[in-house]
Amino acid sequence: MMMQPTRAAMPEFEVWLELAKTDPVQFEALRLATIDDFIAQVPGEDRRLQLRRLQWRIDRVRERASNPMAACIELSRMMWDSFSHLRENYQDMFEDGQGHPPRSAPHKAQVLTFRPRVETEGIT
Numbered sequence: 001m002m003m004q005p006t007r008a009a010m011p012e013f014e015v016w017l018e019l020a021k022t023d024p025v026q027f028e029a030l031r032l033a034t035i036d037d038f039i040a041q042v043p044g045e046d047r048r049l050q051l052r053r054l055q056w057r058i059d060r061v062r063e064r065a066s067n068p069m070a071a072c073i074e075l076s077r078m079m080w081d082s083f084s085h086l087r088e089n090y091q092d093m094f095e096d097g098q099g100h101p102p103r104s105a106p107h108k109a110q111v112l113t114f115r116p117r118v119e120t121e122g123i124t
Contacts, residue, residue: 011030016030035055039051039052039055057078058075058078061074061075061078062075
């Protein structure tokens with residue numbers, strides 16, 4: 001019988017590790033169920049679809065990799081490529097001609113003047 005995990009009942013790392021060593025088929029089923037559960041709880045159908053597509057890409061990288069370390073390296077590369085793309089888009093949106101996002105003008109504030117505190121006898 002396959003466990004149906006929830007975020008509150010997520011197994012600890014050691015449980016995942018032991019399951020991967022002793023029952024890889026059950027581990028994979030639990031991994032897929034956990035991912036599906038997480039995606040199903042994300043608000044917005046468009047966002048869920050985007051996450052399913054990303055998970056599909058991740059699964060293909062894992063399948064094609066010669067070993068887990070190779071998969072990890074490729075997935076890390078995907079992450080950094082995505083981050084770099086996000087950074088480029090951010091810079092394009094706010095380009096000021098010098099390659100920097102515009103700085104906001106400093107906020108002005110009214111400075112309040114307080115009277116000096118008068119010490120009362122015996123209290124400091």
